[in-house]
Amino acid sequence: MNQTQRHRILALTPRERLEALWDELAIAVEHRCVRGPETGMAMVRGRMGGTGNAFNLGEMTLTRASVVIDDGSPSGGSLGHGWVAGRDRRHAELIALVDACARREAWGARIEAELLGPLTRELEAVRETDSRTAAATRVNFFTMVRGE
Numbered sequence: 001m002n003q004t005q006r007h008r009i010l011a012l013t014p015r016e017r018l019e020a021l022w023d024e025l026a027i028a029v030e031h032r033c034v035r036g037p038e039t040g041m042a043m044v045r046g047r048m049g050g051t052g053n054a055f056n057l058g059e060m061t062l063t064r065a066s067v068v069i070d071d072g073s074p075s076g077g078s079l080g081h082g083w084v085a086g087r088d089r090r091h092a093e094l095i096a097l098v099d100a101c102a103r104r105e106a107w108g109a110r111i112e113a114e115l116l117g118p119l120t121r122e123l124e125a126v127r128e129t130d131s132r133t134a135a136a137t138r139v140n141f142f143t144m145v146r147g148e
Helices: 003-012 015-025 089-102 105-136
Strands: 031-047 054-069 079-085
Touching: 003 079, 003 089, 003 105, 015 089, 015 105, 031 089, 054 089, 079 089, 089 105
Parallel strands: none
Antiparallel strands: 031 054, 054 079
């Protein structure tokens, strides 16, 4: 799983669920914030029909954080980054911590199997349920020609 996929899964997962699974992993590391958590705004861009010219849709609130693992290594430890929509500073910091730990060879495979795997399946199940609900309420419009 690449870094973009990892960040997507962690950002879409509710903080409470992420904290619960992270606690189950029991990876206890000392870390410090090197940036943030800080809240700001980001411009959201869109495309007409998904393929047209890009336009500025509007701004959204975004919280970001960067942490480094304090392990006493000469390189300074692993650096991780986290971004989340909204103002949840703890969520952004937790994403950054998971990201920093996932970059470590010792923890990367375990984090992917025991944290990201279950979260991916849960998010996919929610997406499937939402898709079925939306499909059930779909309205098919048609034009009826009169007089022929």
